[in-house]
Amino acid sequence: MLSVTGLTMRFGGLKAVDDLSFVAHAGDITAVIGPNGAGKTTAFNCITGFYKPSEGQITLAHANGQSFPLQRMPGHRIAARARVARTFQNIRLFAGMTVLENLLVAQHNVLMRASGFTLMAVLGLGAYRAAEGNGLDKARFWLDRIGLLDRADDPAGALPYGAQRRLEIARAMCIDPVLLCLDEPAAGLNPRETDGLNDLLRSIRGDGCTLLLIEHDMGVVMRISDHIIVLDHGKKIADGTPAEIRADPAVIAAYLGEGDEDEEEAAA
Amino acid sequence: MIRAVRDAGLSALIALGLFAPLIGLVTENGDNGLVLRARPIAVAVVVGLVFLGRLLMLTRRRAITVPTLAGPSPAMLRAGSAVAPVLLMVALLLPLGGSRYYVDLATLVLTYIMLGWGLNVVVGLAGLLDLGYVAFYAVGAYSYALLATNFGLGFWTCLPLAGILAAFWGVLLGFPVLRLRGDYLAIVTLAFGEIIRIVLNNWVSLTNGPNGITGIPRPTLFGLRFSMDGGEGTFAGFFNMEPETIQRVIFLYYVILGLALITNWFTLRLRRTPLGRAWEALREDETACRSLGINVTNTKLTAFAIGAMFGGFAGAFFATRQAFISPESFTFIESATVLAIVVLGGLGSQLGVALAAIVMVGGLELLRSFLSFLADQMNSPFFAGIANELPLYRMLVFGLALVVVMVLRPRGMVSTRTPTVLLGGRA
Numbered sequence: 001m002l003s004v005t006g007l008t009m010r011f012g013g014l015k016a017v018d019d020l021s022f023v024a025h026a027g028d029i030t031a032v033i034g035p036n037g038a039g040k041t042t043a044f045n046c047i048t049g050f051y052k053p054s055e056g057q058i059t060l061a062h063a064n065g066q067s068f069p070l071q072r073m074p075g076h077r078i079a080a081r082a083r084v085a086r087t088f089q090n091i092r093l094f095a096g097m098t099v100l101e102n103l104l105v106a107q108h109n110v111l112m113r114a115s116g117f118t119l120m121a122v123l124g125l126g127a128y129r130a131a132e133g134n135g136l137d138k139a140r141f142w143l144d145r146i147g148l149l150d151r152a153d154d155p156a157g158a159l160p161y162g163a164q165r166r167l168e169i170a171r172a173m174c175i176d177p178v179l180l181c182l183d184e185p186a187a188g189l190n191p192r193e194t195d196g197l198n199d200l201l202r203s204i205r206g207d208g209c210t211l212l213l214i215e216h217d218m219g220v221v222m223r224i225s226d227h228i229i230v231l232d233h234g235k236k237i238a239d240g241t242p243a244e245i246r247a248d249p250a251v252i253a254a255y256l257g258e259g260d261e262d263e264e265e266a267a268a
Numbered sequence: 269m270i271r272a273v274r275d276a277g278l279s280a281l282i283a284l285g286l287f288a289p290l291i292g293l294v295t296e297n298g299d300n301g302l303v304l305r306a307r308p309i310a311v312a313v314v315v316g317l318v319f320l321g322r323l324l325m326l327t328r329r330r331a332i333t334v335p336t337l338a339g340p341s342p343a344m345l346r347a348g349s350a351v352a353p354v355l356l357m358v359a360l361l362l363p364l365g366g367s368r369y370y371v372d373l374a375t376l377v378l379t380y381i382m383l384g385w386g387l388n389v390v391v392g393l394a395g396l397l398d399l400g401y402v403a404f405y406a407v408g409a410y411s412y413a414l415l416a417t418n419f420g421l422g423f424w425t426c427l428p429l430a431g432i433l434a435a436f437w438g439v440l441l442g443f444p445v446l447r448l449r450g451d452y453l454a455i456v457t458l459a460f461g462e463i464i465r466i467v468l469n470n471w472v473s474l475t476n477g478p479n480g481i482t483g484i485p486r487p488t489l490f491g492l493r494f495s496m497d498g499g500e501g502t503f504a505g506f507f508n509m510e511p512e513t514i515q516r517v518i519f520l521y522y523v524i525l526g527l528a529l530i531t532n533w534f535t536l537r538l539r540r541t542p543l544g545r546a547w548e549a550l551r552e553d554e555t556a557c558r559s560l561g562i563n564v565t566n567t568k569l570t571a572f573a574i575g576a577m578f579g580g581f582a583g584a585f586f587a588t589r590q591a592f593i594s595p596e597s598f599t600f601i602e603s604a605t606v607l608a609i610v611v612l613g614g615l616g617s618q619l620g621v622a623l624a625a626i627v628m629v630g631g632l633e634l635l636r637s638f639l640s641f642l643a644d645q646m647n648s649p650f651f652a653g654i655a656n657e658l659p660l661y662r663m664l665v666f667g668l669a670l671v672v673v674m675v676l677r678p679r680g681m682v683s684t685r686t687p688t689v690l691l692g693g694r695a
Contacts, residue, residue, distance in 0.1 A: 076558050076561050097545075101545060118570075122537045171560070
């Protein structure tokens with residue numbers, strides 16, 4: 001379970017996120033929506049350790065009861081220890097490396113521990129070989145799941161846009177996350193790819209991973225979210241189930257507006 | 269046609285501006301000091317050549333096929349895979365030719381190959397632009413020289429120490445520059461290279477300043493010295509041979525060949541470890557690395573340390589080969605040469621670096637001897653003026669060749685990247 005309390009992020013005089021509090025329950029898909037500039041990505045960057053929040057607490061509780069104060073951890077520890085994975089609004093794959101290598105880099109910490117200060121790996125000794133075999137198996141599992149098994153040895157940058165989006169999610173999943181944060185995963189996808197994405201995200205939730213999602217595509221948000229948080233000007237203006245959000249006048253005024261009615265109906 | 273002539277005329281005008289001072293003026297020893305002599309004919313010849321060349325290029329443009337950047341053809345790939353084994357065979361058998369000139373030249377080339385492979389870890393794999401690589405070369409050389417002359421330690425004891433010390437300095441440099449990227453990193457590393465050289469130049473009590481360190485001991489072969497007396501405990505004495513200098517020269521050649529091959533093997537293996545993949549990932553996208561829980565600090569520091577270690581090994585070898593070192597050997601131009609080798613060869617490609625070092629270091633020297641040879645052939649009075657100066661033009665020809673290579677292959681001589689692992693089998 002992720003709980004955010006009193007999160008504030010200031011850039012000079014600007015409050016990009018202002019006293020934001022919410023809870024994302026374990027095993028749920030929680031969507032964060034809001035107009036452009038509402039502070040969604042800033043909040044994400046605070047949760048994933050790319051920004052140090054000016055104020056507030058971000059606590060992630062694992063199923064085994066361990067809990068991590070994310071606002072006090074350095075960026076790479078949040079991924080390595082607290083197991084928070086993320087994707088980016090503009091895809092950030094290792095474009096020159098192959099698809100398979102992208103998934104192996106994601107398992108860096110596990111493989112690094114097995115590599116005995118790299119020496120065992122250089123010499124190709126048994127324990128490391130086994131670890132690398134496991135890493136390859138996991139990569140193969142995810143490639144199969146996102147339908148890219150036949151492109152495994154191609155450079156990631158050569159994949160079509162939709163496949164790159166899926167690969168970025170698979171790469172994030174390779175760190176075995178407890179919380180997966182997705183920044184606009186459906187941006188630029190066609191309707192068929194969007195359906196595939198919905199299925200993928202649902203199946204990831206089915207595995208017990210908690211998802212936090214920024215998305216502009218209401219079709220995706222309304223169909224797969226268990227819980228929606230609406231931000232505007234850095235403040236939370238609504239918090240509830242998709243049905244509640246759809247009926248909330250403040251949300252309609254701030255964000256959905258009149259013009260999006262038919263999209264809503266399509267979603268319903 | 270008129271446009272072509274005008275364009276060629278413009279090119280000729282630029283050439284005139286460039287070459288009037290470069291070629292048109294020459295300094296000669298006069299009665300009291302240097303005097304300037306003008307050479308209008310030489311300039312006219314070069315400018316004329318540029319004009320005609322440009323005209324030819326423009327009028328026959330269609331005939332010239334511009335090489336495309338599409339992937340290499342299968343035939344090329346097959347030929348490419350044979351290059352490395354052939355080079356290795358040539359390298360192993362080279363001393364059998366018995367020519368001291370070529371063995372010496374090959375030793376020099378191999379030193380640069382080793383430096384190139386070391387820098388390739390930092391620049392090619394981890395993507396950290398390092399303009400001060402010569403600093404680690406210097407640290408290695410001075411480590412060995414000082415340890416050997418002050419404490420009487422042998423080459424093989426000092427070699428790992430030189431590597432460790434250079435790696436230590438690599439980490440020391442790494443710490444302050446961790447937050448910097450690209451241009452900013454390049455400037456700081458450039459400064460670091462200069463700082464090391466200036467310290468070596470001025471710390472006279474330790475390094476003997478600009479006078480350098482002399483009498484650095486040569487390496488031994490399992491305790492056998494390569495000295496000219498041919499007595500007990502020398503290589504020649506042990507094998508009952510006439511002591512000759514060439515024996516030591518060939519031994520040194522095989523030492524640097526061995527060191528370079530170890531560097532290559534180690535780097536190729538490193539690329540396939542999680543650390544090596546993290547370096548390449550770091551080059552591609554540092555932010556994504558952080559989001560995957562990779563400790564960017566440690567990863568960068570290891571790249572600096574391992575790159576510096578290889579530089580240190582090469583430095584120790586340089587010191588033992590020359591038997592004399594001074595700060596003058598570790599100027600910025602060395603860093604620039606090694607970086608040029610890595611970029612020209614193709615960032616991250618081991619074979620490319622080797623080829624580029626052969627071309628840049630060996631090619632320059634061979635060009636010089638070729639031009640001297642050509643000058644010797646031109647005994648007729650007509651050529652008398654130009655013949656003596658021909659070897660002086662090697663830098664000009666060489667610079668032109670580099671520009672041509674970079675225009676035709678902007679990503680270096682070998683720009684294909686081998687995946688570190690393949691799903692079907694081992695990479």
